[in-house]
Amino acid sequence: xxxxxxxxxxxxxxxxxxxxxxxxxxxxxxxxxxxxxxxxxxxxxxxxxxxxxxxxxxxxxxxxxxxxxxxxxxxxxxxxxxxxxxxxxxxxxxxxxxxxxxxxxxxxxxxxxxxxxxxxxxxxxxxxxxxxxxxxxxxxxx
Ligand SMILES: [Zn+2]
Numbered sequence: 001x002x003x004x005x006x007x008x009x010x011x012x013x014x015x016x017x018x019x020x021x022x023x024x025x026x027x028x029x030x031x032x033x034x035x036x037x038x039x040x041x042x043x044x045x046x047x048x049x050x051x052x053x054x055x056x057x058x059x060x061x062x063x064x065x066x067x068x069x070x071x072x073x074x075x076x077x078x079x080x081x082x083x084x085x086x087x088x089x090x091x092x093x094x095x096x097x098x099x100x101x102x103x104x105x106x107x108x109x110x111x112x113x114x115x116x117x118x119x120x121x122x123x124x125x126x127x128x129x130x131x132x133x134x135x136x137x138x139x140x141x142x
Contacts, residue, residue, distance in 0.1 A: 032101025
């Protein structure tokens with residue numbers, strides 16, 4: 001899903017979060033809806049040993065073009081990170097706002113991928129990734 005779509009989602013859901021909570025929580029929530037995708041950049045740096053932002057976008061354009069044959073995982077888009085954030089929420093409630101933002105983002109991503117008939121092109125957890133990755137040759141793991 002495009003960055004602009006996630007920004008629109010954050011902007012649209014922010015007032016809902018504000019209505020349900022407070023301004024600080026709403027800002028953290030909306031920011032989290034967008035900033036979760038930082039993991040795409042971190043993943044790109046790790047995989048390609050390159051910090052080019054335009055290179056990252058072309059890398060993910062290529063992944064998208066091969067979406068029916070590839071498989072991968074993005075660190076922040078996993079159930080494990082979501083659970084850690086919820087657990088950290090017992091320590092500081094701001095983490096719950098981050099978890100809610102990440103969850104909303106992941107839900108929109110899942111709907112988007114389902115619309116394009118590839119709902120499981122990205123693992124939803126590290127456990128799933130390590131179980132399923134052996135079904136793909138190395139070049140098909142993004
Ligand atoms: Zn995403």
